[in-house]
Amino acid sequence: MNGIKILGTGSYTPEFTADNDKFSEILDTSDEWIFPRTGIKQRHIATDVPNYYMGTQAALKALENAGVSPEAVELIIVSTCTPDFFYPAMSCLIQKKIGAKNAACFDVNSACTGFITSLDIAQKYLACGKYKNVLIVSSEKLSQQTDYTDRASSILFGDAAGAVLLTASDKRFSSYMRAEGDEFEALYCKINYDNANCPWYGDIDKFYENRFDTDQKRNFLVQDGKAVYKFAVNAMAEAVRNAAAEENLDLSELDIVIPHQANLRIIEKATEMLGIPSEKVYTNIEHMGNVSSACIPVALDELNRAGKLHEGMTICFVGFGAGLTYGSAIVET
Ligand code: UT7
16 A cells, blocks of 8 residues: 555645735735746745644645544654744644644654655555544744745745645555755755844854855845745656656556645746646645745645645645755546
């Protein structure tokens, strides 16, 4: 049993939205600049709830959608790069809130690739028979790391959470995961231990090299947009090709591709390189912006709620993010 069956999906998007016009009130930017270059019209922002609240709501909806009780969940994997706490893991907070008292819990951080990493880990646990029901929650509150004085990055990101409940199946599953750690300075958010008071500290900043800005003391996301863009197009194509090759799948067999929603131009370029027609590519970036690892499960939930997720479909998930990490998973439902 190498496959995974999607028992239920759920998502949470905060009520408050910031459209492109709202950004032109605070920055020298416009809808005319943002939309053609990114495909984004608006993003949701969690103005009055923490990240784990969003994850909890998405998890509860996934369980309700599956008709499975919280007590039957044996493992909770949360992907997040924007946690509320260094520790405990956000999965533990969500476990408490949903009452999944029989679950093991841990968090995964491969940034925007986090849902695919979590799916890959979940598949391994399900395939070996260790757990029957695995809940993945991808929950991201990018607004707390976004520098709203930086027009090149702030216009991209939003907040949301998506969740899926999985069990083992005898259908096909394949995946491909890679990272380019050499390129980590292209996208980072450094932890600022502002209040560290260890009396024996020396000059720790000397260990950082190259493009990395050691004066970057704020807990804000820093990005070389052009470097990420260039990396992303090829990385997505490579990941899909290799995941498909593992199961001798022809790309024409894919029913739908759900990509990480970072920039519509990146998605269009990568899928064009793969020869995948646009009608098979699901996007929600126009109304969601980039919600990091939550992009894919939120999109999956939208599809599910629209009645477009059926048994026997072959779905390709593909993503990339800080690390730089990238990966793809192909799931036969
Ligand atoms: O999950 C992964 C997350 N990250 C990504 O996927 C990022 C991928 N990269 C991108 O999507 C694009 O690089 C961006 C959309 C972020 C930026 O587009 P770009 O074409 O690479 O712009 P740029 O940063 O090179 O800037 C070009 C010009 C600059 O002006 P000058 O120096 O030529 O006068 C910027 O100041 O565009 C200006 N600019 C803007 N102007 C109006 C940058 N952002 C804006 C803006 N509004 N929001």
